[in-house]
Amino acid sequence: xxxxxxxxxxxxxxxxxxxxxxxxxxxxxxxxxxxxxxxxxxxxxxxxxxxxxxxxxxxxxxxxxxxxxxxxxxxxxxxxxxxxxxxxxxxxxxxxxxxxxxxxxxxxxxxxxxxxxxxxxxxxxxxxxxxxxxxxxxxxxxxxxxxxxxxxxxxxxxxxxxxxxxxxxxxxxxxxxxxxxxxxxxxxxxxxxxxxxxxxxxxxxxxxxxxxxxxxxxxxxxxxxxxxxxxxxxxxxxxxxxxxxxxxxxxxxxxxxxxxxxxxxxxxxxxxxxxxxxxxxxxxxxxxxxxxxxxxxxxxxxxxxxxxxxxxxxxxxxxxxxxxxxxxxxxxxxxxxxxxxxxxxxxxxxxxxxxxxxxxxxxxxxxxxxxxxxxxxxxxxxxxx
Numbered sequence: 001x002x003x004x005x006x007x008x009x010x011x012x013x014x015x016x017x018x019x020x021x022x023x024x025x026x027x028x029x030x031x032x033x034x035x036x037x038x039x040x041x042x043x044x045x046x047x048x049x050x051x052x053x054x055x056x057x058x059x060x061x062x063x064x065x066x067x068x069x070x071x072x073x074x075x076x077x078x079x080x081x082x083x084x085x086x087x088x089x090x091x092x093x094x095x096x097x098x099x100x101x102x103x104x105x106x107x108x109x110x111x112x113x114x115x116x117x118x119x120x121x122x123x124x125x126x127x128x129x130x131x132x133x134x135x136x137x138x139x140x141x142x143x144x145x146x147x148x149x150x151x152x153x154x155x156x157x158x159x160x161x162x163x164x165x166x167x168x169x170x171x172x173x174x175x176x177x178x179x180x181x182x183x184x185x186x187x188x189x190x191x192x193x194x195x196x197x198x199x200x201x202x203x204x205x206x207x208x209x210x211x212x213x214x215x216x217x218x219x220x221x222x223x224x225x226x227x228x229x230x231x232x233x234x235x236x237x238x239x240x241x242x243x244x245x246x247x248x249x250x251x252x253x254x255x256x257x258x259x260x261x262x263x264x265x266x267x268x269x270x271x272x273x274x275x276x277x278x279x280x281x282x283x284x285x286x287x288x289x290x291x292x293x294x295x296x297x298x299x300x301x302x303x304x305x306x307x308x309x310x311x312x313x314x315x316x317x318x319x320x321x322x323x324x325x326x327x328x329x330x331x332x333x334x335x336x337x338x339x340x341x342x343x344x345x346x347x348x349x350x351x352x353x354x355x356x357x358x359x360x361x362x363x364x365x366x367x368x369x370x371x372x373x374x375x376x377x378x379x380x381x382x383x384x385x
Contacts, residue, residue, distance in 0.1 A: 004308040007076035007265045008069070014080050014090045015070050023100040029071045030098065031268055032105045033314040035081050036065030037358065039383040053084070055360045056317055057112025058122060060383035066106070067314075069268060077265050108320035113362065114289040117200055117220045117244040119162060121322045124357055124376050127163040127202065127365040128156035129328060132186045133170050146189045153194045160373035163221065165365060166190050166214070167204030171225050171299075173258040173331075180209040192217040202246070208233035215241050223324075225299060226250055227277040239285035246292045246324055247277045251300025261300045267312035270295050278319060292363065294324040297352075303332045310352065314359050325356035326365035328372075350375045 034055050038046050043062035046052035052064035066087050069077045082090070084106065091102035113121035131142070132149045143149040153164045168186035169178040183205060195201050195218025202221035203214035208231045211222050220243065227247035228234040238245050249270045251261050263269045274293050282288055293316055295309045316323055327333070333348035334340045340348075346368055353364050353372060357379045366372040 002304045002308070003263075004266060004304065009072070009076065009078050011078045011080045014068060014082065014087075015078055016094065023097045023104070026097040026101045027105075028272070030101055031069040031071075031077075031271060031315055032087075032102070032109065032318055033067040033069070033312060034063030034065075034109055034317060034360075035067040035314075036063055037314075038062050038064065039358075040385050043383075051083075053106070053110035055109065055314075056121070056362070057110065058360065060380065061360050063109070069265075069315075071265070071268065075264050077268060105318045109317050111320050113320070113322050116289075116292055116322045116362070117163070117202075119200065121362045124361070124380065125162045125363045126160055126369055126372050126376060127165050127324070127363050128153065128159075128161035128369045129365060129367045130156070130164050130166045130190065131170070132166060132168050132190055144186075146186075146193075149190045150193045153190065153199065154197065156369045157194075157197070157199055159370040161369045163200045163202050163363065164194055165202040165204050165221075165223055166194070166219070168210070169205065169207075171206075171254045173254060176255070180207040183207060183210045184213045188213055188217045191219050195219065206230035206234065208237040211237050211243075212241065215243055220244065221246065223294075224248065225296070226253070227274070228281065229277070235280065235284045235286075238281075242287070242290070244290040244292065245281070245286065246294050247274060247281065248294035248324075248326075249273055249296035249299065254299075257300035261302060261305065263305060266301065266305045266308045267315055270309055271315050271318070274316065274319070278321070288321070292322040292324055293319060294326060294365075297325070297327050298330040298332060303335050306330070306332045310355060310359075313356070313361070317360060322362045323360065324363040324365060325353065325361040327352040327356070328366045328368070346371060354379060 046062045046064050047054055052062045055061040055063050065081050068080045071077050091099035130153050134144050143152050166187050168183040191201050191214045201219045202223045203219040204223045206224050206226045222238055222243055223246040225248045295313055297306050328349050329342040329345045333345040
């Protein structure tokens with residue numbers, strides 16, 4: 001039994017006893033995730049018959065039930081799965097704070113997502129990983145030469161990527177930081193060349209100076225694995241540039257993040273941490289429509305944590321924001337299988353990405369663009385059938 005299974009107590013009835021009328025206080029204890037998911041014609045029938053809602057405004061996904069997780073005093077949480085009328089009635093019975101939180105979260109689960117960096121979020125997108133590094137965990141050195149990286153990025157676009165994520169610093173477990181000036185030297189020629197070809201380029205960095213240099217060279221998205229916490233200037237820089245940003249969860253930092261990470265209830269702890277980062281970004285002047293969330297698979301998480309966070313990633317739809325999933329070639333795939341090296345983890349990557357699509361992720365960050373696009377096309381074809 002995993003720590004998550006130990007922490008979660010399944011309950012046949014929703015808990016009582018909320019005394020607070022403050023919706024914000026209740027939100028720190030009550031979490032909602034879509035359940036009873038349906039695709040295609042079943043999804044449309046569910047919504048059309050008034051027995052469910054679309055997930056994130058999609059026509060290919062809907063939910064007919066809601067999983068309710070409530071943090072318990074002393075740790076852990078209770079879990080109950082109910083239909084929306086039951087949940088709404090419970091919220092009213094528990095008081096104004098619970099009722100307001102339930103209604104607002106249900107609306108965010110169902111609401112259509114705004115375009116992100118000019119891309120419609122009513123369908124999945126493929127983000128191609130372009131590491132201009134000598135030491136990334138999977139492909140370090142493969143594209144360290146800018147000319148090779150530019151050619152690889154062009155090939156990814158032709159294979160179906162709608163975003164190219166260019167990075168000049170490895171954030172694998174134990175990786176050392178790269179000085180921003182060296183990171184800039186690596187990435188700017190690649191970003192500029194691909195942006196000039198019309199690509200939607202994302203800059204994968206935690207350094208404010210690199211963010212500014214890459215955006216000046218044509219990058220349209222900032223993707224920060226520390227959710228703008230590493231560099232004190234990152235948050236004001238992104239706000240000033242008015243650029244879309246991916247906020248990713250991480251526990252610790254790359255050098256130490258895999259040294260015995262601990263959570264109470266990992267999916268809930270990740271959601272809470274991201275809620276704090278969303279609030280900080282908005283307070284700094286970042287427009288909410290410029291935010292996208294990544295649960296940070298592999299960043300300060302054990303194999304069990306990764307599985308729990310992915311399985312319960314529907315919780316993150318409660319923010320009403322686009323979601324990005326980065327599982328490509330991650331070590332937990334090999335640990336669950338036969339200890340395959342990174343470049344032999346494509347089947348597991350595809351399986352994990354399909355799980356993400358089932359849960360409504362809008363962006364898949366991958367090394368193998370053509371294969372991911374084919375799998376995504378099949379998933380979408382079935383979902384729309």
